[in-house]
Amino acid sequence: MRITLLILGCLFSACTFAEIYKCTDVNGKTDYQSKPCAPEHKTEQINVKTGGSNDGLDEEKQKQALAQKELDNKLEQEQLLKKQNKHKQDAKNASAKNQFLIKNNPEKFSAFSIPPYDPDQLSELVKSFYARLPDIERLRGQAAEKSLATGQCTRVEASELHSKSTRKSLVFSVDCSSGKNFQFTEQELAK
Numbered sequence: 001m002r003i004t005l006l007i008l009g010c011l012f013s014a015c016t017f018a019e020i021y022k023c024t025d026v027n028g029k030t031d032y033q034s035k036p037c038a039p040e041h042k043t044e045q046i047n048v049k050t051g052g053s054n055d056g057l058d059e060e061k062q063k064q065a066l067a068q069k070e071l072d073n074k075l076e077q078e079q080l081l082k083k084q085n086k087h088k089q090d091a092k093n094a095s096a097k098n099q100f101l102i103k104n105n106p107e108k109f110s111a112f113s114i115p116p117y118d119p120d121q122l123s124e125l126v127k128s129f130y131a132r133l134p135d136i137e138r139l140r141g142q143a144a145e146k147s148l149a150t151g152q153c154t155r156v157e158a159s160e161l162h163s164k165s166t167r168k169s170l171v172f173s174v175d176c177s178s179g180k181n182f183q184f185t186e187q188e189l190a191k
Contacts, residue, residue: 019034019045019046020032020033020034020045020046021033021034021035021036021037021043021044021045021046022043022044022045022046023037023038023041023042023043024041024042024044025040025041025042026040032046087119087131087133087134088119088133090133090134091117091119091133091134091136091137092116092119093134094134094135094137094138094141095114095116095117095137097138097141098114098116098137098140098141098144099114099116101114101141101144101145102114107155108148108154108155108156109144109155109156110155110156110157110158110177112158113144113156113157113158113159114140114141114144114156114158114159116137117133117136117137119133125161125163125165126161129161129165129167129170132170135170135186136161136170139170139172139186139189140159140160140161140172141159142189143159143172143173143174143182143184143189144156144159144174146174146182146184146188146189147159147174147176147180147182147184150182152176152178152180153174153176153177153178153180153182154176154177154178155176155177155178156174156175156176156177157175157176157177158173158174158175159172159173159174159175160172160173161173162183164183169185169186169187170185170186171183171184171185171186172184172185172186172189
């Protein structure tokens with residue numbers, strides 16, 4: 001009996017140091033072996049003492065990585081939303097300056113000469129330049145003022161983005177009550 005226990009004890013201690021691998025191929029076939037699995041197989045190292053696998057650590061790492069990725073995506077979405085909100089607010093601020101200009105100079109501007117572009121309801125033309133909406137609102141006011149400064153325009157009736165606009169150069173059209181029409185590029189307005 002002692003010899004049997006001694007032999008079992010030796011076998012058990014030898015097994016505790018042996019490494020056992022559970023290899024699963026892409027078809028789901030599972031093999032157990034003492035050597036590491038081929039690279040194309042899913043590998044789990046079996047802990048002989050506990051009967052568990054060390055794959056649990058990998059699963060925990062995967063869960064942590066997935067949670068981190070979800071957090072990163074959420075932060076990225078929040079930053080994008082903040083950027084979009086800031087963009088809209090900048091456009092509204094530029095538009096508010098135009099409205100202030102109109103309100104304080106009713107003899108020079110008709111009430112609807114520079115209507116605010118609503119970021120959520122833009123025409124196709126303005127929508128194609130959405131990234132520059134704050135600039136467009138600011139430059140519409142500048143175009144109206146430049147028209148008045150020529151002396152040929154007594155009152156601005158409309159100041160709009162013109163269809164001749166390109167990515168490199170926005171163009172603005174200003175209609176005056178005198179029937180005169182002006183077109184300015186953003187480069188001309190920058191002078």
